[in-house]
Amino acid sequence: MAFVEIENLSVAFGRSMALRGINLSVERGEAVGLVGESGCGKSVTWLAALGLLPASATVRGSVWLDGKDILGAPKARLEPVRGGRIAMIFQDPAASLNPVHRIGRQIGEALTLHRGMTGERAKAEVIRLMDQVGIPDARNRINAYPHELSGGQNQRVMIAMALAGEPELLVADEPTTALDVTIQAQILDLLTTLRRDTGMAMVLISHDLGVVSETCSRIAVMYAGRIVEEAPSGQIFSHPGHPYTRGLLGSLPPLTGPRRRLVAIPGSVPEAARMPSGCAFAPRCDLSTELCAQVDPAPLPLADDHSAACVFAKPYQRNVHPVAGEGAFARERVLQ
Amino acid sequence: MVDATSSPAGTGGSLITRLLSRFATGNRMPLLIVIAILWLVLMLAIAVSADLISPYRFTQMDLRNRLSLPVFMGGSWRHVLGTDELGRDVLSRLITSIRMSLLIAFGATIIGAVIGVTLGFVAAHFRGIVEQAVLALVDFSAAIPFLVLALAVLAFFGNSLVLFVCLLGFHAWERYARIARGLAISGKTHGYAAAVHQLGASPWRLYGRHILPNIASTLIVSMTLAFPEIILLESGLSFLGLGIQPPDTSLGNMVGFGREYLSSAPWIMLAPAFVITVTALCVSLLGDWLRDRLDPTLS
């Protein structure tokens, strides 16, 4: 049993199914990437796990934390987990901080809650946390308000707030989407060093394959409320098993090598209320046959730790040192 | 607003509800809204056909049976809602008052909307000093409660129907000005209006064909919210004897004149009071419902 195990999680808002059975596990200290385009349900997964969805959502399945199911757990058991064992940071830093509270107080709040610190001891710890996440001149910035800081600094405050509860798992929901690329590099670098120092596990949710590939050891690709492929990050790029993953990789403009025409996936994501029968990607997939319209494929193992939910996915023998990098992928693509 | 679902066909399946249910795409229209619409349709019908359906001329006196009881309190069918202190038939006075009050409310709302939207567009288009001037006017009209402003003007100018309607027109103008200016500016800076300007469109085409239709729904919703306020203001002023002057009659001054006879003949006051309250209630319910459907952001 992994540290956190999501088992057959499904979420519906009224008639539309946002999640259609998610199975995902996170080991202690591991970094898992959750990739998918908007509307695929990647954020909803963890909001549901922590019970942060609005009351109108019907949630089914289970989320095992150290062997105990926290999904739908009573408040008394769930609240210590939030921020104490699993912390979450969000996409838009400016909107995710309380505009009328000083940042020192917002960080301190989690300290008092989970580690019982108050007064001077808490203030010292807040300053240490702010230094740890790289907020310059922490001592004077403790009384600043969110609107007086830049996007990057606000995101660092969010991270400090998450660290205050000394969580064992940090869920980062599109932490750098609203930031410029040089600031994004700073935040990703910060997250990697923090994981190295504290040993906490991380789930990085993003729509950008590049962001996820560098910081996570394992990647799960999501489409229309389902995980369609899961593999170590190197394998996803060298041996993409699911046509949707191949489509995503194909539509990424290459940084080096010859400029080839981008592979554009036709059509658009099906609406949650009107999900097609069989495989959800079938209407847009160039390999789809009538079989795909009937069968809703379960994840098929392709190699020891690589699975893809597609009837045409081809198992392969994983050689010892997978050839990383773009080159391998381009050549492979041409041969197919 | 109890949200009871009932098929419009059940409530007499009137054309209006079927027409409007097209509006309520998806879920059915709540019962309360159907009732509100039916009441307003009734009011409009009365206002339009006032002369035809009122049993007596509203000024016709019948001193012999003055203060006679309405039929449901034991009175005769000759005067269904009874008579007032001068023996005038309360029902016919009510019907004429409804026409007068609705006329004033419609007129004032339209005037307010036209003034407000024009000034709003002027502020949005010219910006700079002109915009500051319009905003100063908006601040000014927020500085005095409207009722006091109206009283002051009525005091100095005396009372005439046209002045009274224009005055009520000034009630909610700054609300429309603020909305029109805000939406026009947001449209012009990064919205569809900026794009059309980029196509080379003239300002007239920009405001007429694009900005106005787009903010029409927001304006209509705020008009339905201002409409009951104007009814209340008109009846408040008339109640104080400063609005509609006799021989004309409006719902407000009917309540005002009915006051002396509150203990002896309460029906003189209750009939118009009931109509004012229910009409204002129906219009604001409809306004809330329209707002949720058309423009949820304007909460």
Added chain:
Amino acid sequence: MLQYLLSRLLRAAVSIVMVVTFVFVVLRMSGDPATVIMGADAPPEAIDAFRKAWGLDQPLWVQYFAFFEAVFSGELGRSMRDGRDVVAVVLERVPSTLALTIPAFFVNIAVGIPAGVYAALHRNSLIDRCVMVMAVTGFAVPSFILAMLLVLIFSVTLGWLPSAGQDSWRNAILPIATMGFGGAALLARFTRSAMLEVLGQSYIRTASAKGLPWSAVVWRHALQNAAIPTITIIGFMLGGLVAGAVVVESVFSWPGVGRLLVVSVANRDLAVVQAVVLMIAMTMVAANMVVDVLYGLVDPRMQGQARAARR
């Protein structure tokens, strides 16, 4: 912070100037001010004396400044009915108006805000529906009809409370109830929508994700943010304290400023009307100033502009 206050002070000054100009213009446009104020039948020499006192023979802009001077020095002429100085006439009525409006103001806040907050927290529950129905009826039922109904029920049929006059505190109950209900309904509706909007913000979700119990999230995070828009409405009500009771005072013939205004308008005692309007405008502008200051205290973003500039 100072800079922010300065700009609000300037806006208030502009509003006052416009109010005074409005009264000046309205007076001038309605015919010859002297005859209008002194009344057509007043003896000619009284009218000439009035004209000289107000400098009506001078060019318009001289009159304009003279009028300003008169306004700020408090000599606004004499009441036509009893010849007393209008400012005194108006000021003596203020205490009785405040005796009604201040308790009503507290009723509004004590009932309106908790009801709005509770309704927002328990959306679509029975309480929420009740608050919304009360809010809409409170908005739809005009104060004078509500007043008449209360009189009909409590003094005419039940006979518990007096229906008019000001002889004992029991006379004040019905007027306060009338204004209290209307104001509370408006405030409840407004607080509810302000709270709902705040509860939808992502910093509320962050607070819950931090592990805060829901009650702490509401008290520490939601309420302060919902207070910001609510202050505007409270400020408006504060401003209406003096003017708010015009209709209610007339129904209950309560001798306040509102009633004075109605009576003066009825018998065209224009000097008094002018004084009342100016005083009400001044209190409204002052109230808006108070609201702006409160804004600065509650919402650091307003204050922040000044602070960020200094940093």
Added chain:
Amino acid sequence: MSGGTAELLEARDLARSYMMHRGFLGRTTQVRAVDGVSLSLSRGETLGLVGESGCGKSTTARLVLGIEPPDEGAVTFDGTAMPRSGTSNWAALRRRMQMVYQDPLQALDKRLTIGAQVAEPLDIHRIGTSAERRERVAAVMAEVGLQPHHAARHPQSLSGGQRQRAVIARALVTNPDLLVCDEPISALDVSIQALVLNLLMDLQERSGMGMLFVSHDLRAVRQISHRVAVMYLGRIVEEGEPDAVLQDPAHPYAQALVSAIPHPGKTAARVILQGDPPNPANRPSGCAFHPRCPVATATCRTEVPVLKPRRSDGRRVACHVAHGEAAPARAPTMLETC
């Protein structure tokens, strides 16, 4: 691909600043969004303008189109000076230059059908009879890959990609010579971005129009541009061939920008810039990048570097160190791009 005739678009030393003032009476601070930008564009060529938020790339696009008048400098289009915005010949010129926006839903009018909006430029400029206009609309909608039945639909009922195609169709219906795209794909999902990029490249090949492509996404800019200019705090710091700028960026900021792009399977050492871009209200002295530049020298802190071609390969760069005019403070981290 420099066209024989005069440059399609020529901009000389453009500068534009905005007044930022606090409150009614507050001090006004002057923010120089664009500080001396020169660029030229010929027919059939795409110039990519790349930089982070606040670098002035969108303002430059608006200055080039004449939507806003520059405080300094001038813009000439096809040899003639750009008329002031709002004047009648400015409006007439719209026929020949068009814009594509970041958020397609906001750029379209929710009240009108797609067909009506694509035809609007023809109505405004009174081009052809109504029959010809209908034909032209159908043709341009097909060209951008929209089906005929989309013409009767409203923007809200289309997907993000279809809406952006409608915006592009509206821009192309008058056959413009210049198309300015301001972050046209950043609001779209990855798979839809590829569609729009392919579409823009095909359209340019067919129509031979000039294109200014403004984006913060260096990968998209590389995919579509023939020439790329990197901007920082209102100035162009480097300009050249996309592959050259990406493989071997000359300006330290361009190096950091290229290395910061997260890329699958990338193992290279990364240059992490410290701190945030400075507030344009108080620009650092000399080269605006010196506070964050790993190789900044005394000259960099005092003298503003000029954008001029490098002796070695003619790459235009605005950096004393890159031009060898100043010894780097310490050995520039040898950047090995994957």
